Amino acid sequence: MKKTPLTELHRQQGAKMIDFHGFEMPVQYTSVIDEHLTVRRAVGIFDLCHMGEFDLEGPGAVATLSQLTTNDPSGLQPGEIQYTMLTNPNGGIIDDILVYRTETGFFLVVNASNTEKDFNWINQHLLPDTTLRDRTSELALIAVQGPKSLPVVERVLGKPLADVETYTFIDTEYKGYWLRASRTGYTGEDGFELYLPNAGAEELWQDLMTTGAEEGIAPIGLGARDTLRLEMRMPLYGNDIDETTTPLEAGLGRFVKFDKGDFIGRAALVKQKEAGVQRRLVGFVLQERGVPRQGYPILSAEGEEIGIVTSGTHSPSLNQAIGTGYVAAESASPGTEIHILVRQKRLKAQIIKGRFLK
Amino acid sequence: MSEKGLLFTKDHEWVRVQGNIAVVGITDYAQDELGDVVFVDLPSEGDQVQEGEGFAVVESVKAVSDIYAPVSGTIVKVNTELEDSPELINESPYEKGWIAEIELAEGVQLDDLMTAEEYEAFIKEA
Numbered sequence: 001m002k003k004t005p006l007t008e009l010h011r012q013q014g015a016k017m018i019d020f021h022g023f024e025m026p027v028q029y030t031s032v033i034d035e036h037l038t039v040r041r042a043v044g045i046f047d048l049c050h051m052g053e054f055d056l057e058g059p060g061a062v063a064t065l066s067q068l069t070t071n072d073p074s075g076l077q078p079g080e081i082q083y084t085m086l087t088n089p090n091g092g093i094i095d096d097i098l099v100y101r102t103e104t105g106f107f108l109v110v111n112a113s114n115t116e117k118d119f120n121w122i123n124q125h126l127l128p129d130t131t132l133r134d135r136t137s138e139l140a141l142i143a144v145q146g147p148k149s150l151p152v153v154e155r156v157l158g159k160p161l162a163d164v165e166t167y168t169f170i171d172t173e174y175k176g177y178w179l180r181a182s183r184t185g186y187t188g189e190d191g192f193e194l195y196l197p198n199a200g201a202e203e204l205w206q207d208l209m210t211t212g213a214e215e216g217i218a219p220i221g222l223g224a225r226d227t228l229r230l231e232m233r234m235p236l237y238g239n240d241i242d243e244t245t246t247p248l249e250a251g252l253g254r255f256v257k258f259d260k261g262d263f264i265g266r267a268a269l270v271k272q273k274e275a276g277v278q279r280r281l282v283g284f285v286l287q288e289r290g291v292p293r294q295g296y297p298i299l300s301a302e303g304e305e306i307g308i309v310t311s312g313t314h315s316p317s318l319n320q321a322i323g324t325g326y327v328a329a330e331s332a333s334p335g336t337e338i339h340i341l342v343r344q345k346r347l348k349a350q351i352i353k354g355r356f357l358k
Numbered sequence: 359m360s361e362k363g364l365l366f367t368k369d370h371e372w373v374r375v376q377g378n379i380a381v382v383g384i385t386d387y388a389q390d391e392l393g394d395v396v397f398v399d400l401p402s403e404g405d406q407v408q409e410g411e412g413f414a415v416v417e418s419v420k421a422v423s424d425i426y427a428p429v430s431g432t433i434v435k436v437n438t439e440l441e442d443s444p445e446l447i448n449e450s451p452y453e454k455g456w457i458a459e460i461e462l463a464e465g466v467q468l469d470d471l472m473t474a475e476e477y478e479a480f481i482k483e484a
């Protein structure tokens with residue numbers, strides 16, 4: 001199994017470790033519920049060193065990215081960040097990624113499970129005068145998330161950061177290391193994602209822990225990362241979206257810019273938009289006791305199978321079972337009663353609009 | 359700790375035998391591995407269970423786990439406290455977190471179950 005620069009530290013601190021897409025990662029330090037609530041109420045830090053990072057540079061970088069992704073990167077100014085998707089010719093999602101506009105090109109942040117696939121895909125589609133470099137193995141990523149993130153990161157980096165707006169970033173220094181601080185995250189809370197060379201990762205982690213003690217900072221595992229993102233309806237690649245699902249089906253149509261010019265998958269997506277999607281990703285709350293899990297069938301109130309659960313958990317903030325799944329488009333309206341088949345039992349659930357946590 | 363006198367399975371259930379009644383739960387090790395328990399799918403009183411058969415399900419935030427009957431018999435009582443307070447399994451696995459009472463079937467042998475010392479050695483190997 002691959003290690004991150006922080007794997008040994010997690011082990012020493014008693015975290016439960018799991019194999020996450022080939023990386024030995026902490027799933028939990030104390031309790032998923034406690035860690036979740038720490039991020040909602042105070043601040044937590046996450047080891048995300050497994051995430052993939054690429055530099056895409058050169059005069060052809062904008063055009064290369066635009067033909068590969070659904071969103072429009074052409075208007076991005078240096079320092080701005082965009083959520084976008086790589087799609088295949090069928091409009092299926094190869095990955096959902098973040099694109100950082102730098103002075104010289106783009107910095108791409110991709111899902112750990114897709115790093116190699118994405119690199120090969122982008123590399124095959126490079127336009128002339130464009131270079132792609134994989135920086136995954138040299139860069140560490142630590143996320144600081146929660147309403148009390150700002151003062152902690154400001155003290156650690158020794159500079160005011162209130163002006164770094166959501167979905168923007170700055171490049172700075174930390175103890176002599178290059179550091180990129182972006183106002184982004186996967187929890188729905190305020191926070192930062194901090195990229196720096198591997199060599200500085202342990203020092204930064206310890207520094208955040210010490211500095212954030214008065215805010216009640218705590219390390220957070222992948223278990224709470226999943227419950228935090230699901231409460232906010234942020235899709236998880238491999239569960240909610242994959243190469244067989246499209247941005248339109250997944251409710252991510254606002255990140256598809258049909259009028260920007262051609263891109264891989266555009267024709268299929270135009271066709272799907274015109275015909276109307278056959279299924280939609282919806283959120284639901286369970287109205288009986290139980291926990292929905294990925295792969296459980298979704299039935300109509302009449303008992304007909306209409307879809308499948310893609311993510312499900314017990315929401316620590318709401319103390320309620322929640323989930324997402326694809327259902328037939330005609331059954332996808334908010335308020336619709338559906339049933340989740342849990343171990344041969346049909347449990348009532350209701351489709352909701354928007355995020356679980358308002 | 360009240361593990362003394364309990365018997366254990368390789369699937370991390372515990373049993374406390376009193377006469378022909380076996381009280382069953384999951385071990386401290388099992389609850390720690392599962393993490394925060396948020397739901398327990400309890401059996402019904404009167405259910406017949408076979409040794410080794412799944413008779414209850416414990417769901418934590420991150421996982422779902424079958425609980426296997428350590429002995430054969432009839433469910434005579436279930437811990438309904440767990441419906442509203444599933445966290446009792448984490449907080450008190452050997453006392454308040456018991457799951458069910460099984461009335462032992464005729465001729466049930468307990469020889470295959472481990473003592474506390476044997477179980478401790480077993481989880482150290484795991």
